Amino acid sequence: MVxxxxxxxxxxxxxxxxxxxxxxVDRDANIVAQTSVKTQDYSTAESFVDACVKALQPLIEQVGxxxxxxxxxxxxxxxNYHTGCIxxxxxxxxxxxRKVPLAGMFSERLGIKVNITNDANAAAxxxxxxxxxxxxxxxxxITLGTGVGSGIVANxxxxxxxxxLAGELGHxxxxxxxxxxxxxxxxxxxxxxxxxxxxxxxxxxxxxKDSRPSLLRDLKPEEIDSxxxxxxxxxxxxxxxxxxxxTGNMLGEACADFTVFSSPEAYIFFGGLCKSGDMxxxxxxxxxxxxxxxxxxxxxxxxxxxLDGAGxxxxxxxxxxxxV
Amino acid sequence: MVxxxxxxxxxxxxxxxxxxxxxxVDRDANIVAQTSVKTQDYSTAESFVDACVKALQPLIEQVGxxxxxxxxxxxxxxxNYHTGCIxxxxxxxxxxxRKVPLAGMFSERLGIKVNITNDANAAAxxxxxxxxxxxxxxxxxITLGTGVGSGIVANxxxxxxxxxLAGELGHxxxxxxxxxxxxxxxxxxxxxxxxxxxxxxxxxxxxxKDSRPSLLRDLKPEEIDSxxxxxxxxxxxxxxxxxxxxTGNMLGEACADFTVFSSPEAYIFFGGLCKSGDMxxxxxxxxxxxxxxxxxxxxxxxxxxxLDGAGxxxxxxxxxxxxV
Numbered sequence: 001m002v003x004x005x006x007x008x009x010x011x012x013x014x015x016x017x018x019x020x021x022x023x024x025v026d027r028d029a030n031i032v033a034q035t036s037v038k039t040q041d042y043s044t045a046e047s048f049v050d051a052c053v054k055a056l057q058p059l060i061e062q063v064g065x066x067x068x069x070x071x072x073x074x075x076x077x078x079x080n081y082h083t084g085c086i087x088x089x090x091x092x093x094x095x096x097x098r099k100v101p102l103a104g105m106f107s108e109r110l111g112i113k114v115n116i117t118n119d120a121n122a123a124a125x126x127x128x129x130x131x132x133x134x135x136x137x138x139x140x141x142i143t144l145g146t147g148v149g150s151g152i153v154a155n156x157x158x159x160x161x162x163x164x165l166a167g168e169l170g171h172x173x174x175x176x177x178x179x180x181x182x183x184x185x186x187x188x189x190x191x192x193x194x195x196x197x198x199x200x201x202x203x204x205x206x207x208x209k210d211s212r213p214s215l216l217r218d219l220k221p222e223e224i225d226s227x228x229x230x231x232x233x234x235x236x237x238x239x240x241x242x243x244x245x246x247t248g249n250m251l252g253e254a255c256a257d258f259t260v261f262s263s264p265e266a267y268i269f270f271g272g273l274c275k276s277g278d279m280x281x282x283x284x285x286x287x288x289x290x291x292x293x294x295x296x297x298x299x300x301x302x303x304x305x306x307l308d309g310a311g312x313x314x315x316x317x318x319x320x321x322x323x324v
Numbered sequence: 325m326v327x328x329x330x331x332x333x334x335x336x337x338x339x340x341x342x343x344x345x346x347x348x349v350d351r352d353a354n355i356v357a358q359t360s361v362k363t364q365d366y367s368t369a370e371s372f373v374d375a376c377v378k379a380l381q382p383l384i385e386q387v388g389x390x391x392x393x394x395x396x397x398x399x400x401x402x403x404n405y406h407t408g409c410i411x412x413x414x415x416x417x418x419x420x421x422r423k424v425p426l427a428g429m430f431s432e433r434l435g436i437k438v439n440i441t442n443d444a445n446a447a448a449x450x451x452x453x454x455x456x457x458x459x460x461x462x463x464x465x466i467t468l469g470t471g472v473g474s475g476i477v478a479n480x481x482x483x484x485x486x487x488x489l490a491g492e493l494g495h496x497x498x499x500x501x502x503x504x505x506x507x508x509x510x511x512x513x514x515x516x517x518x519x520x521x522x523x524x525x526x527x528x529x530x531x532x533k534d535s536r537p538s539l540l541r542d543l544k545p546e547e548i549d550s551x552x553x554x555x556x557x558x559x560x561x562x563x564x565x566x567x568x569x570x571t572g573n574m575l576g577e578a579c580a581d582f583t584v585f586s587s588p589e590a591y592i593f594f595g596g597l598c599k600s601g602d603m604x605x606x607x608x609x610x611x612x613x614x615x616x617x618x619x620x621x622x623x624x625x626x627x628x629x630x631l632d633g634a635g636x637x638x639x640x641x642x643x644x645x646x647x648v
Contacts, residue, residue, distance in 0.1 A: 173581060
């Protein structure tokens, strides 16, 4: 077996709809080199991977060549850990309607082993390897961004399910009657309410049915986003505060349900909406303790990710690279 | 290490509110000897364990003495795998208001290692070792009896959670507004609707608000139980059939939510309500496929436990005995 000393680096790839960000990462979570490629500039997966490998070459040389790299991990939308494929990812032009064997393609071109998983699972591995879940065996990472994603760790292992697609907690049904439409084609999903876009939608709905004054009324409906709602709440806007109470309340109810499943030591929140800090976390905690089954009360920790915002996704992917 | 050949048996204990049933079980799931003790005849855990050890002695002699026994497993209400304790089990007089270190007490008296877990977790281990989950790494057992219990296996391991109390899927909230009161002190839990007692309650409610004729109207309200509802449905009673449709529909919706968590290969149903067969299973499957997120459609198997009814709980506990 090759030791860490001989292969002290991994490649982490955070593959988003806009950018594919690569980092070369050491065991101590230092990103020693970084580059990126525009995800949408390529019409085929082949040309995208070509461009990535080309962009990676100088970085690989910089750390002493590919033989110094242990493996590669990637966090990507609709990525299946078991098959190594991205399966019909609506936000990726070259994988919209097809199955792309991304792990195999990178592995063949680079000559190292490659694991892929969805971005929230990568975030969970990142928290366990480098972040605030160090030493924990049971925890759940919830990503609050454009959507709501999750990475579940039980018994120290990622829960991937028999088909590699487990951990889609953004799609539990929270509102069974007349729920909001969700991108998954169903109605009432957690994601439709508690993602950053869900928060903006809650704001637009509340502004319409409520006549109180609000700083948010100075904005055009399409200008309202979760960050502006936060800034308004921070400035003391009552309506904006209620939007966070509504969002946190539903997240707390959802976590109370997740606890009967895997009783995690901690819930770790990650992603854009976390910038709202206690404005979001206080109602989550309150609602969780009010709603959780008595035997679990007062046990779970509620944390924000401690990984650096910009590098977090790359570090998560890198953590997966160590498991190849 | 002692081999199976030297210690070819385990003791399995199915500890219920009425009877504590012991079986001595071999690797091939044969219950070679069996005995039982009345759970409620003892006011202290000590006197209960005394009686059990006394009842076990002839069985242990029969298989060649305690040195032929590999270990012991017990399935019991509110049993914590991590601590080996039964924690405040409302149905056990000698553990109602206290924590009883049952595993340690048996281990000390018998001189073998003992593991305990809740009855649904034991059932899951039984299915994996002896039943229809042989070879599966991701599945969920749902017990439909007086309550609704669950045993979740992910990556080939029981999901016990950081506190040993995970897997209480009977207590996800299915009705958030005006839900039925549940034994756990909250409202709207799956168990309040889909346990055998929940089915009887659904029957009483539907008979009251619906004026159609029904075979169930020949019974006094307190005589209605899930088995009688099944017999009426089997005889073609429309109202009784609708009770099963309602129950199966909610179980299907619940399973659709469980799938986003751990995407199991199979749901395995176990317990009294399973006697209703396809009358229950058909609406579960229909509702599941209608409600599950598109990426999971058509993948999960829906099965009834294949373990023999009477011995199933003992076999499940025995499976735990092999893991000590």
